[in-house]
Amino acid sequence: MSIRRLIAATAAVITAGLTLVIAPAIAHHSSAPFYDPDNRVEIEGAVTRFVFRNPHAFLYLDVTDESGETSEWQIELGAPVSIRRAGWTPDSLPIGMIVKASGQRSRADGSQGLCCVRMTKADGSPVLEGGRVEERTQPPR
Amino acid sequence: MQPVSKISKIIKGKTVYAIALSLITGFSVSQLNAQSAAVPDLSGTWDGGFGARPVNGENVPWGEDNFPVLNERALAYQSVWEEIMAPKYDCQPASSPAIQYDPYHMEVTQWPDRVLFRYEKDDQLRTVWLDGREPKSTDFGIQGFSVGHYEDGALMVTTTHFVFDVAGFDDYNGIPSSAQKIVTERYWINGDDLNVTLTVEDPMFLREPTSYTTRWLPARPGYKLAPYDCDPESSRASVRFFPSEYK
Numbered sequence: 001m002s003i004r005r006l007i008a009a010t011a012a013v014i015t016a017g018l019t020l021v022i023a024p025a026i027a028h029h030s031s032a033p034f035y036d037p038d039n040r041v042e043i044e045g046a047v048t049r050f051v052f053r054n055p056h057a058f059l060y061l062d063v064t065d066e067s068g069e070t071s072e073w074q075i076e077l078g079a080p081v082s083i084r085r086a087g088w089t090p091d092s093l094p095i096g097m098i099v100k101a102s103g104q105r106s107r108a109d110g111s112q113g114l115c116c117v118r119m120t121k122a123d124g125s126p127v128l129e130g131g132r133v134e135e136r137t138q139p140p141r
Numbered sequence: 142m143q144p145v146s147k148i149s150k151i152i153k154g155k156t157v158y159a160i161a162l163s164l165i166t167g168f169s170v171s172q173l174n175a176q177s178a179a180v181p182d183l184s185g186t187w188d189g190g191f192g193a194r195p196v197n198g199e200n201v202p203w204g205e206d207n208f209p210v211l212n213e214r215a216l217a218y219q220s221v222w223e224e225i226m227a228p229k230y231d232c233q234p235a236s237s238p239a240i241q242y243d244p245y246h247m248e249v250t251q252w253p254d255r256v257l258f259r260y261e262k263d264d265q266l267r268t269v270w271l272d273g274r275e276p277k278s279t280d281f282g283i284q285g286f287s288v289g290h291y292e293d294g295a296l297m298v299t300t301t302h303f304v305f306d307v308a309g310f311d312d313y314n315g316i317p318s319s320a321q322k323i324v325t326e327r328y329w330i331n332g333d334d335l336n337v338t339l340t341v342e343d344p345m346f347l348r349e350p351t352s353y354t355t356r357w358l359p360a361r362p363g364y365k366l367a368p369y370d371c372d373p374e375s376s377r378a379s380v381r382f383f384p385s386e387y388k
Contacts, residue, residue, distance in 0.1 A: 030198065030199055030312075030313060032199075033224040033383055034224075034379050034382040034383050035382065051374070051378070053370070053372035053374070054369045054370060054371050054372060054375065055229075055232075055369075055372075056375055056376075056378065056379070058375060058378050074378065076378070076379055079245075081367045081369055082190070082244075084367070106379075106382035107382060107383065108381060108382050108383060108384045108385075109384070111381060111382050113379065113381075113382045115379075
């Protein structure tokens with residue numbers, strides 16, 4: 001096996017099982033127009049929808065704030081055509097599952113969106129069994 | 142017999158011969174072609190993701206060294222451009238020169254009279270005709286009309302007849318492309334990699350042609366392109382997060 005193939009194969013193995021996908025990192029556009037990298041927020045909520053369709057999977061959570069009010073948050077994930085290779089399926093985030101997520105908040109005033117998230121189950125364990133929680137970084141340019 | 146129909150008959154005859162020979166020998170047509178020293182073996186499934194090249198950045202593939210020189214028309218267009226104007230948010234497929242750099246897989250199939258480029262992104266198929274045919278007025282499309290030939294161990298491709306595309310240059314910079322866009326590509330194999338140098342010219346918006354060179358890595362064994370099936374809801378789901386200047 002050539003060195004390049006070994007590197008590519010190793011990268012694929014590392015990617016598999018990762019709980020976290022920096023969504024636009026494997027998408028076809030930059031996240032910057034939509035999400036602010038300088039505005040990171042943390043949320044915890046129950047899954048109400050997991051839309052596993054291209055070009056981006058989207059996770060919807062019901063999040064209850066400190067005042068007891070519940071509202072919907074939308075988390076942008078990667079392209080299913082790509083993240084499925086890391087083990088993600090439409091059933092990876094079932095309705096009712098509690099997840100924690102921290103990520104870049106959406107720019108539009110009053111909107112409740114996140115991207116580029118670090119996401120775990122409520123107990124801090126990976127969403128995907130055997131996966132890691134670390135945030136994957138962009139490759140060097 | 143008219144010259145055109147005679148040539149057509151020869152091409153068809155060669156095609157039938159190649160297919161028959163492939164059945165007898167067990168070789169694929171691409172393998173038969175590849176055995177010719179002049180025809181590189183580009184066939185297979187290729188990985189254009191982050192392991193192959195930098196992706197998803199405002200300065201790739203167009204950076205300081207090759208960013209297009211825009212004319213006044215393009216600059217005026219950019220001044221009113223917003224990201225959410227891009228038709229990709231309504232599932233319009235990407236086209237050249239962007240689709241070659243999208244971080245997804247690609248499959249190349251070489252036939253005697255054509256080369257097929259199938260892109261996982263947006264389920265797109267580009268046909269590069271090798272038989273000398275010329276485009277008709279009905280051949281305008283998002284992917285244009287491509288013709289090609291082999292030269293010095295590389296596949297040379299010229300694509301014209303693109304329809305006007307409001308975001309037809311790339312995904313980031315709000316540069317449109319016109320029906321005058323011409324994209325030329327040179328594909329060659331270097332070690333295990335598939336390489337391309339792509340040049341785009343469009344006098345409607347660019348003062349001069351510009352180019353980039355990139356590569357794909359071999360896909361992992363057994364990988365098959367998955368359906369993309371762009372979903373309109375998923376495509377527009379993030380649009381409301383963009384702080385538009387327009388009502």
